[in-house]
Amino acid sequence: MTALAAQEVAGFIVAARAACDREAMVLDAFEDAARRAADRVGCGLTGGAANLVCASVPLVVPCPQGHGTPAHSTRPKAISTMAGDIKIKRAYHYCRACRDGFFPADRLLGVEARTTSTAFDRAVTAAAREVSFARAAQLVEEITGRHAPSVSRCERIAKRSGRAARALIEADTARAVCAKPGALRRCWDPGATAYVLIDGTGLPMVPSETAGRQGKQPDGTGKTREVKIARLATQTGCDKHGQPVLDKHSTSYVATFDPAAVFTTDVAAEAVRRDLAHAPRLAVIADGATWIWCLADKLWPNATQIVDYFHAAEHVCDLADLLKPHLPADQDPVTFTQLLTDNLKAGRIQQLANHARAIALPDQATKDKVAAAVAYFTKNWHRMQYAQFKQDGFFIGSGAVESSCKSLAEARAAQSGMRWTIKGADPIIALRALHRSDNQGDNRYNRIWDRTTPKTTPATATHQHS
Ligand SMILES: [Zn+2]
Structure with missing residues (x-):
């Protein structure tokens, strides 16, 4: 200066x-x-x-x-x-x-x-990516000291950026699908484990987006549509307590409202882009939904499948709550819950099921409920070998799956009063997925605003396009 x-x-x-x-x-x-x-x-x-x-x-x-x-x-x-x-x-x-x-x-x-200029677009997009369009307009005014753009203008700008983000993701997916064998090979640390964490979460929709669809409401209708999320990350080191932790700057996300078949293709392409097939070890962590394990079986038959420990522990609490009113008089409810949890931690799923089945139940309805709750464990017993997984140095989730979903989709798009269309929500989800994908600084988010036009002088540029 x-x-x-x-x-x-x-x-x-x-x-x-x-x-x-x-x-x-x-x-x-x-x-x-x-x-x-x-x-x-x-x-x-x-x-x-x-x-x-x-x-x-x-x-x-x-x-x-x-x-x-x-x-x-x-x-x-x-x-x-x-x-x-x-x-x-x-x-x-x-x-x-x-x-x-x-x-x-x-x-x-x-x-x-x-x-708008690109810098203006970027600023508005950064705000609207994180908070509601109305709040984003205020934030831009507070930070820049200039008049707030209207809420609808913020929305238009953010959605335009989001559509560009989606196009960029789709182009990367297509490139990975068409890549020559070996073209995307990376150099893996021999001690590394690659993880695919998968979950889904419902986002609130306008009635037209849920009409005629099976939902979770008591009458069979739904108010939400599921966004499916996969987080791909690696883990090489441990924290100071010796617990495996996901590597910094190793995450990329796939997030879509599309059905499971399309999601599977997208995740497969991202796995190719990340060269997961050549990772020394691969593990899939999820909440236990059947469609996710079908996806895992199809894409990576040799991967270690793990039910996210956080989800499994929640199911233990639900099971204990079902059984507590029917425990024998000499059995303390807290000790009983602890017994189930200890068995889960140790991966003794059969014992866990036996303890639950040993409780005498008064009626068929309760028996059916308990049987369904126990089936969650017996069906997934091989995905709940937590003691063995820990011994083998696997990360077992503990909320990482859940928090991925919360921070990627729910924190922005499931706030009270929000109602989306798929067309409106998808660009915002794409923006957030790309922004949080932070894999070795490959900086895909910034490419949203790439200008691909080659550098030319103004006078000649006008004659170039045909
Ligand atoms: Zn003409």
């Missing part, structure tokens, strides 16, 4: 102090005045440069079909940038043969079909 002349600084001080009535606030006054000055200069420079580009467009340019197309009229456009709102005046070209018009300058400036 070049040094400012003492005279300029002195002038600035006088002006800033004049604008502030309290002595103690003087640094704040300097900062405020400097920021406003910077915005004025930045806005002027950005707008001036943009208008120079507009003026550089030749009077006749080829239309997309190659017809020479003359300028028809000049039309203004307002564009929001981080420095402030600018106004450009650019020529509208109308092709008589195609009966269609276009703005060559918009293409050059990268603002075709939008009225």
Whole structure:
């Protein structure tokens, strides 16, 4: 930065102090005045440069079909940038043969079909990715000190970014599916274990999205649609207590409202992209839903399957709650729950089931409920060998699956009063999945705003596309 002349600084001080009535606030006054000055200069420079580009467009340019197309009229456009709102005046070209018009300058400036700069898009998207559209509009105002964009504008911008995120994910998926064998090979640490954590969670939907679908309400209808989530991560080290922990910067997410078959394809492609097939060990951790184990059997028949310990422990509590009213008088309910939990921890699933079955139950309805609860354990006994898994150094979940779902989908999209359409929710889920995918700094999120147009001078660029 070049040094400012003492005279300029002195002038600035006088002006800033004049604008502030309290002595103690003087640094704040300097900062405020400097920021406003910077915005004025930045806005002027950005707008001036943009208008120079507009003026550089030749009077006749080829239309997309190659017809020479003359300028028809000049039309203004307002564009929001981080420095402030600018106004450009650019020529509208109308092709008589195609009966269609276009703005060559918009293409050059990268603002075709939008009225925002990339930095402005990024800021609004970052806020709307994390909080509701209404709150995002407020946040942008608070942080930038500029007028809040309208809530609907925030929504439009975030969803546009989200659709770009989805397109990017789909392109990566397609590339992984078509990759030559060995093209995506990576160098694995011999002590590494790759994990695929899978879960699903329901997000609240407008009635039209759930009409005619089987749901979890007592009458068989539903108010939510399931977003399926897979978290792919690796683990090489342990924490100070010797517990295996997932490696930092090793996570990537797959998240979709699509049915299980499509989700399976997406997860398979992400596993190819991550070269999971060549990991020294592979484990699948999930909550026990049948469709997930079908997916695991199909994709990785040799992987170790583990029911997330957190989910299994929850099921133990549910089972204990069912049995507590029927325990013999000499059996303490707390000790009984502990007994079941100890058996679970040790992976003694048969004993756990036997303890539960030993309790005398009064009626058939209770017996059926208990039988169903016990079946969850007997069906998954081989996925609950926790003592063995721990001895073998496997991470056993403990809420990582659940918290992935919560932080990826529910925290943003299941707040009270929210009702989504799939079309509206999917871009936000895609944004969050990409943003939280933090695999070895491959920075896919930033690629949402990549401009693929090669660098050219304005005058020649208009003649290049055909
Ligand atoms: Zn034409």
